[in-house]
Amino acid sequence: MKEKTVYLCSECGYENAKWFGKCPSCGAWNTMSEFKVKPEVQTRGVLQKPRGLSKPSTLSQIETRDEERFLSGIGELDRVLGGGAVHGSFVLVGGEPGIGKSTLLLQMCQEMCKNATVLYVSGEESLRQIKLRATRLKISPPSLFVLAETDMEQILAETDNLAPDILIVDSIQTVYRAEVSAAPGGATQIKECAMALMQYAKSHNVTIFIVGHVNKEGALAGPKILEHMVDCVLYFEGEPSGSFRCLRAAKNRYGSTNEIGVFEMSDHGLLEVENPSAAMLAGHPADASGNCIACTMEGTRPILAEIQALVAKTAFGVPRRTAAGVDYNRMVLLLAILEKRAGLFLSGSDTYVNVVGGMRLDEPAVDLPMLLATVSSFRDKPLPEGVMAFGEVGLTGELRAVSAAAQRIQEAWRLGFHTCIMPRQDLGDKGLPKEMNIVQVQNIAEAIQAVL
Template structure:
C-alpha cells in the first residue's frame, strides 16, 4: 500500500498535495499540517461497502413523512432548555469548553438522570475506569443502566456498542479517539474528521444519540477542523471562569431548537447545581451606595437576566490611558467611551477605564450599551445611581438611544426582583400592567439618560 504526503488545514480541513502559507479555502495563515496517509483501496473511510448499503431513491417532497422528532429529557432542566426541550433520538451533539470547566462532570451527571429511562455507554479516552468510578462516587452517581468503557480505538468502541446496544453513547473526548487504518496520531485533523464522520453515520443509522466532548484551543475555538462543527446537529459551549463558580452553557448551533438559550450552573463540592433564577444569583452582594455600577437587563434567548456592570474611571498615571474590559466586548467599550466624551462632555481621554461584569458572564447584546455608559458616568462623577435603578438600551454614534426587543419581559423581570425605576429608550411598551410603584423613564439620547439618572443640576 503506497503512502503519500498530503497537507491538511487544521482550520477547515482543506487537503492539498503541497504546502501553502495561506489556506486557499479559508484564508488562515500557517494552518497547513503535513502527514502521511495510506491510500485505501477499499471503500472510502467512514462509508459502508456498497454490498451493505441500501440504495436511496429520490422522493417527492410532499410524500416525505414529517413525524415530529422524538425527544427525551436529560433530567437536567437547564441542559434541556439549551437543547430546545430535550435531546433528540439519533442526534449528534458536540460539547466544547476549556479543560477543567466541567464538561465531563455535566455529562456524568446527565448519565445519572437519563439512565432511569435509557441505557447509556460512557466511553472515556482520557481517564481510567478507576478514575471515573472515583469521580462518580464524589457525585453520588450509580446506576445499573450506566456502563463505562476506557478505550481510544474507534473500531473497538463501535464493536462494544454493537454488543451493548445503548440508547445514548458519550465519547470523552473526540481528540483522544483514533482509527487504526490511519497513520496520523490521535487529535490530528484527519483523525478527528474521520472519527466524527463514522460516529455521525452510526448515530443516524442506529438512531442512537451521541454526545462527544471537544477541547478548545488557545483562541477559544474548538480544536480540530471546522468541518467538525458542520457535521454535528448541536454545538454546545460550556463557558465560565475557573475562579468563579458560575458556568454558562450556550448553543452555538442547534438544528432542533433555538441558538439563543443559555443554561446557568454553579460549581459546588457535589458537582454542578442548576441555577433556575440566575438574576438573583448574579445580583447577590450588589452594593447600594457605591459609585460605578449599574444593573443591566439582557436577553438570553427567551430568558431575561439581570446582571451587574461595574466601571472604574480614574486619572491615568501614564501618557496613554489604559482600557480593560471583562465580560463585554473591548471594542464596544472603547466606542462607548468615545461617545461619552464627544456627546456628553465626559473627558475620559486622560483617565484609565475598566469595565467588568460580575459573576463571570459575557454579555454581547447591544442593549447593555446604556448600562455601561451609566456605570462609567457614575464612576467619573463618583456619584452612585439611586437605589432601585436598572436600565437597558442601545447607544448610537450620535448619542441617540435605540429601541431594543423584549421590553415587557425585561421590565417584568425587574419588577419581580424589586427594582423601582427603569431608564430606557423611547419606544412602545405595549399594554403592560405596571405597578404604580414602578417608574419608567424614557429618554431620547445618552445625555438625557444620564441627566435622568443623576438629576439635572
C-alpha cells in the same frame, strides 16, 4: 499501490495534494500539515454500505415518531438543547479544561438511564477514576455502561454489541482510527473519528455526545469541519476559579441558539441556577459609584446582571482600557460617544469595565447601563438604589429601542427594582406593574440627567 500524501489545514479542514504556506480556503498561515493516506481508505467512506441500498424518498413517505427527544433531567441543559436531545442527533460539548464538561455529561446519565441505555466511553480516565467521580457525584444508575477505550473501531464494535440509546465519547481528541497514519488529536484523526460517529448516529438512530477540547484562543481544537458535522455545538463558559458556569449553544439544528443555561459548581457537582438574576445580583454594593444593573435577553429569558466601571486618572501618556464580560471595541466606542456628545473628558483617564459573575454580555441593550456606570465612576456619584437600565446607544448619542422591553421591566420589578431607564418606545398594554417608575429618554444627556 503506494501511499498518497495529502496536506490538511488544521483550521478549516481544507485538503490539497500540494503544501501551502497560507491556506487558500481560510487564509491562515502555517496550518497545512502532511499525512499519509492508505489506498484502501482514500474514499473516506467510514461505514461503507453496498451500493443500491440508498433510495430517494419524498417527505410524505418519511415516518417520524411523536416523541423525538430524550429529556436529560437537567432543566438548564434541556433548555439549551431546545427541549431535550433529539434521537439520532450528534452533539458537541466544548469548553476550557476543568470547567465541568465531563461532570455535566455524567450527571446527565443519572436521569437518562431511567428510560434509556447509555454507554459512556472515556479516553482520558480509567474505569476506577470514573467510578470514584460517579461516587462523589452520587450517581449509580443501573443502565449506565462505562468503557475506557481510545480505538474507534473497538468503540463502534462494543456499541454494536450493547446497542445503547445514547453514546458519550469523552473526548474526541483522544480517540483514533488505526488505519489513519496520524497521531491522535490531530486534524486528520479528529475528522475521521467524527465522520465515523456521525454516520453511526444517523444509521443507527443513536444520540451521540462528544466532548471537544478548546485551544488557547478559546475555539474548538481541530478542523473547523468538526463543527459543521455535528447537529449542536454547546460551549461551557465561565471562570474556572468562579462558581458560575454558562452553557451556550453556538449551533443548534433543532432549537434556538440564543438560550443559555446557568449552573453553579459545588462539591457535589453542577447545580442548576433556576433564578440567574438573583444569583448574579447577590452582594450588590449599596451607595457605591461605578455600577449599574443591566437587563439582557438570553433567548426567551431576561437576566439581570451588574456592570461595574472604574475610571481613574492615568499615570501614563496613553490611558489604559480593559473590558471583562463585554466587547472591548464596544466599550471604546461608548467612551468616544461620552467625550463627544456628553462633554466628559475621558482621554486622560484609565477605564475598566467588568460584568460581575463571569457572564459575557454581547447584546446592544447593555450599552446604556455600561455608559451610566462609567459616568457614575467618573463623577464619583452612585446611582440611586433600585435603578436599572437598558438601551442601545447610537453614534450621535441617541438611544434606540430594544426588543422584549416589557419582559425586562417585569423581571426587574420581580427582583425589587422600582425605576427603569430606557429608550422611548411603545410598550403597549402588556400588564406592566403600575408602581414601576419607567423613565423614557431620547439621548444619553437625558439619561445621565435622570439618574445623576
